[in-house]
Amino acid sequence: MTDTTKRPATRDRERTRQAVLTATGQLLQERGMRFSIADVAAAADISKGGVLYHFPNREALLAAVVEHAIARFRSEVMDHTDIAENRAGKLLRGYVRALCGGSEEAIRTFAPFTHWAGIEEIPEIAELLRADAEWWRTALLRDGLSASRTHTVRFAAEGVAAAIASDVSYITDDELALTRAALLELAEPAPDGSDR
Incomplete structure (x- = not known):
């Protein structure tokens, strides 16, 4: 052949x-x-x-779907990360941009995990999700901002993504724009180098 x-x-x-x-x-x-x-x-x-x-089997299929979603989400965040930004918080700002209206793909990929109740009960998937959460935790904390600021901005961006993905009009376009701008500002280092 x-x-x-x-x-x-x-x-x-x-x-x-x-x-x-x-x-x-x-x-x-x-x-x-x-x-x-x-x-x-x-x-x-x-x-x-x-x-x-x-x-x-079904579990292997579900694990592959989760792996695929994890990879797509990481790719979308990286696509929204400006590698020319040579200052702390670069990856966190990409995370905010992707989840706060910058990427329908990231929102679609991130949001389903809030609707897939029970999927984490499959041991292989629970491990995939734990490993992915640890990967993000480590990568974002290496980004140069304090843990408290990083976690606050990260979890707020995730909440915004869940609100955007919901079928109800929980967040208006104006609220989204204001929130995105505020989160991006929080993801910037202070001019004096302190962590505000």
């Missing part, structure tokens, strides 16, 4: 895998944890065996 005959099959497998992950993510948003492998197969327009070829 030559390289050229292997590539299309690999692309088809990857497309199928992505279709399964997308379908599962949509089902999680629509139904929470109330869906089966057969539901995923129907939503992805493949056979149940096709789903099981890529993911041996």
Whole structure:
């Protein structure tokens, strides 16, 4: 078998895998944890065996969806981080920009975790979420601002993202703009180098 005959099959497998992950993510948003492998197969327009070829069971599928969401979220935050900002709080400002209206993808990726009640009861997923929280904690604390300021801004930005993602008009455009500006200001080092 030559390289050229292997590539299309690999692309088809990857497309199928992505279709399964997308379908599962949509089902999680629509139904929470109330869906089966057969539901995923129907939503992805493949056979149940096709789903099981890529993911041996529901827990492995859910873990892959969470891993994918974690990677997408990190990527979105990095896309909103200005690497030219050579001062403390650079990553935290990217986090605020992404979650406070700068990235629909980041909000969609972050917000589902608030709606997927019960997913953290799967041990592998609980570990993924713990590791991701620790990764963010470490990365943001290395960003140069105090822990109290970093945590306050981070958790406020996450609350804003949850408000934006809700189906009700909890936060207006004006409130969002004011809050985003205030959080970005809090994520800046003081001119005198103190941590206000």
